[in-house]
Amino acid sequence: MSDIVLDRVTKRYPDGALAVQEVNIEIADGEFIILVGPSGCGKSTTLNMIAGLEDITSGELRIDGTVVNDRAPKDRDIAMVFQSYALYPHLSVRENMAFPLRLAKLDTATIDRKVSEAARILDLTQHLDRRPSNLSGGQRQRVAMGRAIVRNPKAFLMDEPLSNLDAKLRVQMRTSVSRLQKQLGTTTVYVTHDQTEAMTLGDRVVVMRGGVVQQIGAPQHLYEHPANLFVAGFIGSPAMNFVPAAVADGRLSTALGDIRLTDRLRRAMERADAPREVILGIRPEHFEDASLVDERVRAEGDVFTGLVDVVESMGSDKYVYYALDEKARSAELEELAADSGSSDVPASEGQLVTRLSAVSPVREGDHHEVWFDLGKVQLFDPATGRNLTLEP
């Protein structure tokens, strides 16, 4: 039970690599906070610094108000769950979970009680005498959790704890991790590269890129008000659509056609002293089949007509893909594409993903008209990635 403060924490590895740069995070007591970002962005390094497994190059780490930069991991009273689980292969499940208690020199009766209690919570009671090598992935993961919770630490640190599980189990375990954390109310820092995990688990999410924090906020806030292109593109699945746009004669000329500048957009651009060339971002669910939108709502948006490339029917809705002639370009978008592996696909032209109602009669090969909500459109500066439409 405690709060953790990272104050301008920086990590430079001995080989000169700057892994984490001036990170400021204030984690409240009992909070479940997620560090998310593409691989190599410094999430594990940040977590290891909190744990004490890596030295802090500069800046301050405070737990409960005390600076702990120079404390050994064992003196920080923090438990950690590793991606590899890191179970001791020579010890049984019981002994694995008792390990931290033994080191803390608790008496046998207390150890037994705490281990049984943790085993009960995690449904491991019948596996207590088995070796980790004889357990399934999900069971090993639970043992690793068990080893963390037995000693009531000040905080849990978890480094991609679910990444080694198959997709279905991962979803199940996600729920149980969430429930466990609520139940115990222990401050938790959780690292993942999976934005779905980040969105579903955390009270707050910290998005990192190249060792720098991009934005900190509640999942919904990040989703609706991303600070920049990177966050906008990283959070959400399918990802936000980005199309290049140019301001001309009070209109935005884009690959979606000429769009009128609403008051909100005009004010935002004036306020932000926006360049003439911008990137327009709009999420797939802010589109709708134009034939299903009534007149009144229609006036609040605009329509786009294009050749339907692919239709994916998900049952509850339809994902409709359009091919666009142009593609938005920026360093951040390229990095996102590289991270998701889609940079290998040679796509000089862009793609528009829309999510329409299941009742939409759209068919592949049609020229179909979709409506989009101008109130949800966001504009970004291609040079800096900054979100121009963010309310101050």
Add this chain to the structure above:
Amino acid sequence: MSKERLSEDQASPGSPADAPGQAEVTSANGSGRGGRAGGGRSGRRTLTEGQRSERRLALLLCAPAALVMIAVTGWPIIYSIWLSLQRYDLRFPADQEFVGLANYVEVLTSSYWWTSFGVTLLITVVSVAIELVLGMALALIMHRTIVGRGLVRTSALVPYGIVTVVAAFSWRYAWTPDTGYLANLFAPGSAPLTDQASALAIITLAEVWKTTPFMALLLMAGLALVPDDLLKAASMDGAGPWQRFIKVMVPVMKPAILVALLFRTLDAFRIFDNIYVLTSGAQDTSSVSILANTNLIQALNLGIGSTMSVLIFLSVALIAFVFVKLFGTAAPGSDTEGRR
């Protein structure tokens, strides 16, 4: 070859209720060959035609190597055993005669043998113990070194690369009174190699100096088996450096430690060249190998010498047996549990 074919046929699924005698032959053969514990009849019967022919091919491919092994190792052993049962002194070749176990009685009641045996055991235990500690330290250093890794490893291995006899001579000169720098430094005016205790200490030192790198190398392979995450987890669980070493590192790398100990113990028990060069076994510093050599080559007593050789062979076999059966030492790589 044809004999093995035969036992293969006996095991065919066509004859389920064989006579017990036949079944025994098969199962002994089966577990020996396949290397499977308890590969008895029931396991065998489930083999498909394809598996059986594959196994036959495996045997055919192994056969030449096995035959060569038997020829080069089996024959000398059998010949030694045969010699050890003879009275056979090359100085009196006419007196050669089969004497049964008389040579064994002779050797096992001789104080020379037991003195040498004690000396050998002492050197073995002390040198292997020191090597284990130093080797572990060296292995940890080599494992941890980040800068100049190659240089550190190479320089650590230099002693092991030097021919033992050459190294032994340099030790001998170093400890020779007046001319040797170590003798002048530590024991001016005396001759350390002519006193039993100090001579044994020097022999042990030479042995340790020479083979610690080998120990370190084997242990370093074991250290590589300990995942970094495991040590990090132990740190988080509250273990200090010493506890991490004792409670996590050592148990996880136990198979590697046992293999290293086994190799070194077997080697140390057969110590010969260092003693031969340093003291030639004078002042009760001879090992069993030196004693066997003295009897065989210098005294030309083939009977007694062979008896000692056979006894050394039995001792070595016993050491290996103890390691494998009691400590569960496994060959490197065959261990699966420690890895996961």
